[in-house]
Amino acid sequence: MARLPVYLRALTALQERGVATVSSEELAAAAGVNSAKLRKDLSHLGSYGTRGVGYEVEYLVYQISRELGLTQDWVVAIIGVGNLGRALAGYGGFASRGFRVAGLLDADEAIVGQEISGMVVEHIDRLEDIIADHGVSIAVIATPAGAAQGVCDRVVAAGVTSVLNFAPVVLSVPEGVDVRKVDLSIELQILAFHEQRKAGGPDGLAPLQEGDPPPGTSQYVETVEA
Amino acid sequence: MARLPVYLRALTALQERGVATVSSEELAAAAGVNSAKLRKDLSHLGSYGTRGVGYEVEYLVYQISRELGLTQDWVVAIIGVGNLGRALAGYGGFASRGFRVAGLLDADEAIVGQEISGMVVEHIDRLEDIIADHGVSIAVIATPAGAAQGVCDRVVAAGVTSVLNFAPVVLSVPEGVDVRKVDLSIELQILAFHEQRKAGGPDGLAPLQEGDPPPGTSQYVETVEA
C-alpha cells in the first residue's frame, strides 16, 4: 500500500517523542486518514495490536519497515545533475532510510567531474558500468524531458526494474518495470484548478458559449504557452 | 480531474510537432491512459471533438487550459531556500505555464540577501507583506519538517488557500484550504516495496513467525533509522 510510508513516518515521529503505544485513532489523525482504513491496512499487513490498548510503536515500526523492504539497503543512481538532481543528491531523506546513492551521472562535460554533496559526477557513458558495479536497483531520472526516455531504456536494459521519474514525460517501459512519476508543474496546475473552482468556475463561462470562436478558426494558442 | 495536466502536456507536445488533429486512441496512448477514460474525461469537461475525425489539438489545448485556470496568472511564493527551494526557484516549468514566482523566503540570515535565479531571497519576517503586496495565492513550502506547520499557519492566516508542501509532515489546515504534498522519500519507499515484492516477499518470512521476538521485548529499532 502507498500509505505505509506515511504511517511509518508518523510512527518514527512518535518514537522520537518517546511514545510507547498508540491507538489507531491517534495514529490515523497523525497520518491524516480514517481510523478504520488504518486498522484495515495494518491488519491486512498481518501485524496486530492489542485490543483495549492499541499498537506498540516500536513493533509496528519494525513490521512496516520490513514490509516496505527498508531492512535492506537499496542502491540508487541519480541521472541528470541539474538543479533538481543536485537537490536530490543533497537530500538527507535518502541515506537515513536505507537508500544509498551510488552515483551521479550527467551528459554535460562541464558538470562531469564536479563534486556534489561529496560525490564526483560521472559521465553518462559509464551508466551501465556503474549500475553493474554497484548493483543499482533504482534509477532516479532528473534529466530534461527529451533525454528521459533514452536514459530510461538504457537503465532498463542494464537490469534496473524501478524508476523514479522527474522528467515531464510519460515513460514507456516493458512489463515488470515499475515507474513512479513526480511532476512539479502538474501539482501546481492541480492546485490552480481547485483555486479557480473556489473563485467561481472557469472564468465564469460555460463551455462553447454563443460568441466563442468555434473550432476550426482557433487562435487561442498564445494564451497557454507564454 | 488530476489527469487534465497530463493530457495538456501531451497535447502541447503534439502541437509543437505541428499535429492538427488527434484521436482519443492516440492521445490516450501518449498520456498513458485508457482511451475510454480519456473520452469520458473530455466529454465530462464539456468540450467535444468531431466523430470520425478526432479532437482538434489547438481547441483542446485552449479548453483544458481554461478549465485548469491557466489562462490567468497565478502568483507563487517559495518558502525555504535550501537545496530543494533553489531547484524550484530555477525550475523553468513554472514561468512557462502561467506561474509567477513573487518571492523566495528563508529564515536563515546567511541566505537572506543572496540572489537565486535572478531573485533576492527575503527574510521570512516579510512573509505577510509579500503575500499581500504581490497577491500570492499559492505557497510552496520547502522548509525543514519542523518549520512547515508554523509557516503553513502563517500563509493561511495571510489569506493563501493553496499550499504545495515538500516538507515530510502532514499539514493540518482549516476547511477550504487545499494542500498537495510531494514527498521524495515516500516515492522511493513505494518503489522499494514493489522491488521487494518482485524479489519474493518481505525477507521470505511470514509475519510473526514462531521464534520471532514477540511484542513487548522489542529491540528492532536499530534496523530502521540508521
Next chain:
DNA sequence: GTGACTTTGTGCGTCTGTTCACAAAGGCTT
C-alpha cells in the same frame, strides 16, 4: 447523393477502495 468507415460519447456491469458499525478480545479497577 449514397454508402461504408471511422471515431466520439455514453449506458452499464464490474471492481477496487472507503466507511460505518459492531462483535470479539483484552486490560484495568474494584
Next chain:
DNA sequence: AAGCCTTTGTGAACAGACGCACAAAGTCAC
C-alpha cells in the same frame, strides 16, 4: 475474580472509478 471499559479486527453496505462495448454522428470516397 468479575464486570466494565477501551480498542481492535472485520463483515457488510456504499461510492466512485474503470473499462467494455455499442449506438449515434459525422467524414470521405466515389
